[in-house]
Amino acid sequence: MSTTRSPIVDIHTHVYTPSYVELLKSRSTIPYIRSSSPPSESLRLMILPAEETESTSWGRPVGAEYYDIHEKIKFMDTHSIDISVISLANPWLDWVPKDEAARAAQKINDEVNGECGKFPGRLFAFGTLPLSGGAEVIAREIARLKGLAYMRGVILGTTGLGKGLDDPELLPIFQCLQDAKLLVFLHPHYGLPGSVWGEKAGDYGHVLPLALGFPLETTIAVTRMILSGVFEKTPGLEMILAHSGGTLPFLAGRIESCIEHDAHLKAEGRLGPGRKTVWDVLRRNIYLDAVVYNEVGLKAAIQASGEERVMFGTDHPFFPPLEQQEGKWASVETNFVAIQQALGSSEQARGALGANAVRVLNLA
Amino acid sequence: MSTTRSPIVDIHTHVYTPSYVELLKSRSTIPYIRSSSPPSESLRLMILPAEETESTSWGRPVGAEYYDIHEKIKFMDTHSIDISVISLANPWLDWVPKDEAARAAQKINDEVNGECGKFPGRLFAFGTLPLSGGAEVIAREIARLKGLAYMRGVILGTTGLGKGLDDPELLPIFQCLQDAKLLVFLHPHYGLPGSVWGEKAGDYGHVLPLALGFPLETTIAVTRMILSGVFEKTPGLEMILAHSGGTLPFLAGRIESCIEHDAHLKAEGRLGPGRKTVWDVLRRNIYLDAVVYNEVGLKAAIQASGEERVMFGTDHPFFPPLEQQEGKWASVETNFVAIQQALGSSEQARGALGANAVRVLNLA
Numbered sequence: 001m002s003t004t005r006s007p008i009v010d011i012h013t014h015v016y017t018p019s020y021v022e023l024l025k026s027r028s029t030i031p032y033i034r035s036s037s038p039p040s041e042s043l044r045l046m047i048l049p050a051e052e053t054e055s056t057s058w059g060r061p062v063g064a065e066y067y068d069i070h071e072k073i074k075f076m077d078t079h080s081i082d083i084s085v086i087s088l089a090n091p092w093l094d095w096v097p098k099d100e101a102a103r104a105a106q107k108i109n110d111e112v113n114g115e116c117g118k119f120p121g122r123l124f125a126f127g128t129l130p131l132s133g134g135a136e137v138i139a140r141e142i143a144r145l146k147g148l149a150y151m152r153g154v155i156l157g158t159t160g161l162g163k164g165l166d167d168p169e170l171l172p173i174f175q176c177l178q179d180a181k182l183l184v185f186l187h188p189h190y191g192l193p194g195s196v197w198g199e200k201a202g203d204y205g206h207v208l209p210l211a212l213g214f215p216l217e218t219t220i221a222v223t224r225m226i227l228s229g230v231f232e233k234t235p236g237l238e239m240i241l242a243h244s245g246g247t248l249p250f251l252a253g254r255i256e257s258c259i260e261h262d263a264h265l266k267a268e269g270r271l272g273p274g275r276k277t278v279w280d281v282l283r284r285n286i287y288l289d290a291v292v293y294n295e296v297g298l299k300a301a302i303q304a305s306g307e308e309r310v311m312f313g314t315d316h317p318f319f320p321p322l323e324q325q326e327g328k329w330a331s332v333e334t335n336f337v338a339i340q341q342a343l344g345s346s347e348q349a350r351g352a353l354g355a356n357a358v359r360v361l362n363l364a
Numbered sequence: 365m366s367t368t369r370s371p372i373v374d375i376h377t378h379v380y381t382p383s384y385v386e387l388l389k390s391r392s393t394i395p396y397i398r399s400s401s402p403p404s405e406s407l408r409l410m411i412l413p414a415e416e417t418e419s420t421s422w423g424r425p426v427g428a429e430y431y432d433i434h435e436k437i438k439f440m441d442t443h444s445i446d447i448s449v450i451s452l453a454n455p456w457l458d459w460v461p462k463d464e465a466a467r468a469a470q471k472i473n474d475e476v477n478g479e480c481g482k483f484p485g486r487l488f489a490f491g492t493l494p495l496s497g498g499a500e501v502i503a504r505e506i507a508r509l510k511g512l513a514y515m516r517g518v519i520l521g522t523t524g525l526g527k528g529l530d531d532p533e534l535l536p537i538f539q540c541l542q543d544a545k546l547l548v549f550l551h552p553h554y555g556l557p558g559s560v561w562g563e564k565a566g567d568y569g570h571v572l573p574l575a576l577g578f579p580l581e582t583t584i585a586v587t588r589m590i591l592s593g594v595f596e597k598t599p600g601l602e603m604i605l606a607h608s609g610g611t612l613p614f615l616a617g618r619i620e621s622c623i624e625h626d627a628h629l630k631a632e633g634r635l636g637p638g639r640k641t642v643w644d645v646l647r648r649n650i651y652l653d654a655v656v657y658n659e660v661g662l663k664a665a666i667q668a669s670g671e672e673r674v675m676f677g678t679d680h681p682f683f684p685p686l687e688q689q690e691g692k693w694a695s696v697e698t699n700f701v702a703i704q705q706a707l708g709s710s711e712q713a714r715g716a717l718g719a720n721a722v723r724v725l726n727l728a
Contacts, residue, residue, distance in 0.1 A: 164562040193557045196584055198528040204591040205628030211619040212587060216580050216611075220560055223576060227568040243618065247580075250614035253658025253702070254607065255575040257695055261683045264569030294617025300664040319625045331621055338617070 007082040009354035009363065011185075012242060012289045012313025014089035016045075016066045017111040023096075023104060031091045033062060047091050047189075048209075065317040069115040073122065075316055079332050082354065083363055086112060087126040087155040089318075090189035094131050094159060101133030105141050109148060116150035124363055126155040126185045135172055142176050152361040153183030153240075158190060158221035165221050166228035174230060178237045183287075183361065187242040188217040218246030222286075223255060223278075231281050232274075238285055238360075240311065244292035245282075249304035252278040279304070287360060289313040290352055293334045295341035307348040311357045312339065371446040373718035373727065375549075376606060376653045376677025378453035380409075380430040381475040387460075387468060395455045397426060411455050411553075412573075429681040433479040437486065439680055443696050446718065447727055450476060451490040451519040453682075454553035458495050458523060465497030469505050473512060480514035488727055490519040490549045499536055506540050516725040517547030517604075522554060522585035529585050530592035538598045547651075547725065548603040552581040552610070582610030586650075587619060587642075595645050596638075602649055602724075604675065608656035609646075613668035616642040643668070651724060653677040654716055657698045659705035671712040675721045676703065 016024075024033040024045065031047040044059035045066075065071040066089070076084055088108060096104045109127045116123035127145040130137050145151045154177065160170045165186075177184060191213025194201070201208055218241060231237060241248065255278050265271055288301045291313040302310050312335065319331035343349035358364060380388075388397040388409065395411040408423040409430075429435040430453070440448055452472060460468045473491045480487035491509040494501050509515045518541065524534045529550075541548060555577025558565070565572055582605060595601065605612065619642050629635055652665045655677040666674050676699065683695035707713035722728060 164564075166562060166564050192560060196556060196581075198530060198588055200528075200530050200588070200592060204588075205626035207591060207619065207622045207626055207629070208584070208587065211622035212580075212584055212615065215615060215618065216576075216583075217560075219580075219611075220572070220576055223572065224562055224564070224568075227571060228564060244614075247583075247611035247614050250608075250611050250656075250661045250664055251575065251579060253656055253661050253698070254579065255571065257657040257683065257698060258571045258575035261686060261695060262569035262571055263686060265571070266686050292614075292617055293621040296664050296667045297614045297617050299667070300614055300660050303660045303663065319621065322625060322627060322630050331625060334617070334621060 006350040007354040007358060007363075008080055009083045009085065009312060009357035010076070010081045010314045010316070011085045011240060011311045011357050011361070012291050013072070013084045013086055013316045014066075014318070015069070015072065015086045015112065015115070016062065016089055017108055017115070018067055019107050019111050020088060021062070021067050031095065034059075048191075063317075065320070069118065069123075072316070073119060075314075076122070079314070079328060081314070083122055083124065083357070085124045085126060085152060085357065085361060085363070086115070087185055087187070088112065088128045090157060090187060092128050092131075092155065092157055092189075094157060094162075096130070096132050098132050098134065101130035102137045102141065105130035105133070106144070109141070109145060109151070113148040113150050124150045124152050124361065126153045126183075127151050129154050129156065129173075131161060135169070138173055139176050142173075142180050142182065145182060146180050151182070152363070153185055155185045155187055158186070158188055158217055164224055166224040166230070168228075171230065171233060174234045174237050178234045181236075184237070184239045185242070186218060186222060186239050188214040188221075188246070191217055215243045215246035218242055219248050219251060220246075222246070222248055226255075226276075226278055226281055227259075231285050232276050235276075235285075238287065240287040240289060242289055242291065244288045244290060244297055244301040244310075245286070245304070248278070248282070248286075249288070249297075249300040252282060252304055283309070287311060287356075290335055290339055291315055293331070293338065295338045298338045298342045302342060302348075302352075307343065308351055308356055310352045311360075312336075312353050370714040371718040371722060371727075372444055373447045373449065373676060373721035374440070374445045374678045374680070375449045375604060375675045375721050375725070376655050377436070377448045377450055377680045378430075378682070379433070379436065379450045379476065379479070380426065380453055381472055381479070382431055383471050383475050384452060385426070385431050395459065398423075412555075427681075429684075433482065433487075436680070437483060439678075440486070443678070443692060445678070447486055447488065447721070449488045449490060449516060449721065449725060449727070450479070451549055451551070452476065452492045454521060454551060456492050456495075456519065456521055456553075458521060458526075460494070460496050462496050462498065465494035466501045466505065469494035469497070470508070473505070473509060473515070477512040477514050488514045488516050488725065490517045490547075491515045493518050493520065493537075495525060499533070502537055503540050506537075506544050506546065509546060510544050515546070516727070517549055519549045519551055522550070522552055522581055528588055530588040530594070532592075535594065535597060538594060538601050542598045542601045548601070549606070550582060550586060550603050551606040552578040552585075555581055579607045579610035582606055583612050583615060584610075586610070586612060590619075590640075590642055590645055591623075595640050595649050599640075599649075602651065604651040604653060606653055606655065608652045608654060608661055608665040608674075609650065609669070612642070612646070612650075613652070613664040614661075616646060616668055647673070651675060651720075654699055654703055655679055657695070657702065659702045662702045662706045666706060666712075666716075671707065672715055672720055674716045675724075676700075676717050
């Protein structure tokens with residue numbers, strides 16, 4: 001790492017570890033990995049029902065950039081990224097049978113931690129929770145994660161234990177994470193019901209579910225958390241929201257207005273002075289990645305949450321260039337440019353590029 | 365209207381005209397209006413399946429502010445609004461039987477136009493299309509609207525003829541509106557499938573469908589229009605998007621990035637230099653209302669679309685104060701404050717408050 005400039009830290013970057021790939025290859029229902037047809041060295045990953053069709057778009061190719069940590073380091077070097085905080089890519093482990101959950105999560109977390117150990121100072125990680133294993137198993141893995149040298153939090157999907165993140169059964173888990181001082185990296189996977197994309201959705205490739213389904217899913221999930229009072233009950237819980245919060249910064253004003261004008265919430269006595277507003281949560285519990293691909297969204301994220309709470313990310317290995325195989329990725333450069341346009345070359349830009357992540361995630 | 369200051373124009377303000385109320389009262393399936401139970405002078409409006417339950421929240425009360433135009437004028441005076449561009453409130457007329465569509469739309473449009481005539485210079489309107497009547501009936505009503513003195517466009521939901529706004533069958537209608545120089549005020553109604561709100565949604569009153577369902581619906585609808593090429597085929601089509609575009613300003617960067625990285629679109633030859641980007645559409649075809657309840661969202665809207673394309677609105681008669689009966693409404697004041705915070709007392713603020721609407725909608 002250069003000592004003459006602030007570090008650049010990527011907090012949104014995924015891996016499929018070897019044991020996770022093996023787990024997915026052992027399956028024949030979604031999610032699973034299969035050899036391509038006709039057989040080649042390339043593997044195909046099927047994670048959504050819509051991908052399970054006999055066509056060139058059957059799933060997505062899974063190359064070495066997904067599971068070989070040396071490819072991650074190479075990508076980091078290409079883009080002058082000093083530190084990456086890696087996390088398992090969706091769909092994580094929600095679908096693992098209950099009695100296998102603990103072992104699957106342990107194996108993957110040990111593996112991810114081990115990968116970090118191969119490049120000390122350059123790699124840290126968010127762990128994966130054995131969500132299907134029940135509260136006790138989850139709590140044990142959280143405790144174990146605290147003992148792994150490179151773990152700085154956990155990645156979490158929007159379904160939680162199956163009923164979403166406003167599920168009261170999840171509250172002890174959030175408390176556990178709060179007490180362990182492990183951040184939650186909230187990441188979408190399920191999108192929205194297919195009916196909302198209409199009959200012509202197939203004409204638009206993967207644009208609608210990726211560009212809209214993902215951020216809207218995140219926005220809904222975190223708003224449900226806020227409305228259910230999670231952040232009043234676990235005031236020390238800290239989350240990083242993927243894709244700059246989905247659309248939370250833009251919609252926070254409307255959400256607050258709808259809350260303040262809701263007769264039911266008023267009748268229930270929930271509009272009193274003790275209420276934690278969406279803005280309170282954005283400024284005290286939430287960090288936003290800077291994976292929003294334009295200064296318009298990034299400025300809104302910065303204004304909503306504070307410039308000291310925004311963190312650069314790449315979403316690697318997703319969104320590679322469609323043509324070139326080498327060199328810098330347009331998807332990454334776009335996010336660098338957005339930070340430069342929104343914050344210039346100021347101290348704040350250094351924060352968003354890496355200093356915020358170093359401070360918040362203790363990456364020193 | 366004061367001659368010493370720029371006019372304040374409300375372009376997002378709804379009415380249920382008397383004939384529309386009668387039409388809704390004649391029905392017993394959604395949407396319909398019924399007397400309250402126990403009977404009183406108050407009517408209740410049921411427009412969504414979730415509202416059709418035996419509880420205090422059975423539908424919503426429909427008072428004089430919904431159908432008495434004098435209440436609109438009173439509301440305008442209270443808030444120093446000089447001009448309102450009124451539009452029928454959702455769910456409009458999608459559900460009217462095919463052979464009744466023409467007459468229903470004519471009656472309502474004549475009525476709305478007539479209300480405007482009672483207060484010349486203070487009221488203009490967006491008309492309602494007989495969407496269930498078929499292409500010819502719709503085209504005839506568009507031609508007729510051009511002859512009504514106060515009509516400046518049409519209000520449109522996101523379902524179009526039933527298949528969304530990327531339906532090829534709608535293209536002649538968009539061409540017809542473009543040629544008639546009638547703006548489309550795109551407004552949500554259907555929200556998102558109920559499953560996305562989770563089991564606890566009832567605990568949160570109407571917050572989730574109103575605060576998230578509405579803007580997300582608009583975002584999806586207009587993105588589908590863009591992806592289907594509507595704006596390449598009707599380059600002169602102009603739309604005002606409700607609620608500052610849903611979340612389009614915030615997500616435009618991500619949508620563009622997903623388009624540029626989509627293998628299917630590339631294979632179809634749709635990523636060439638002739639493509640109209642989301643930004644192109646935001647800056648050439650789209651206007652945004654300023655109904656976003658905070659400067660964070662409003663600044664993003666202004667930066668995405670241009671300060672000369674943003675227009676003040678109130679969403680009256682929705683979001684009244686929960687307690688006080690008289691005086692200014694917090695929901696309206698919040699949007700005034702957002703404009704002041706985002707634009708100060710500059711020329712641009714005068715544009716957003718009314719001058720943009722006067723220019724674009726020819727309200728002189």
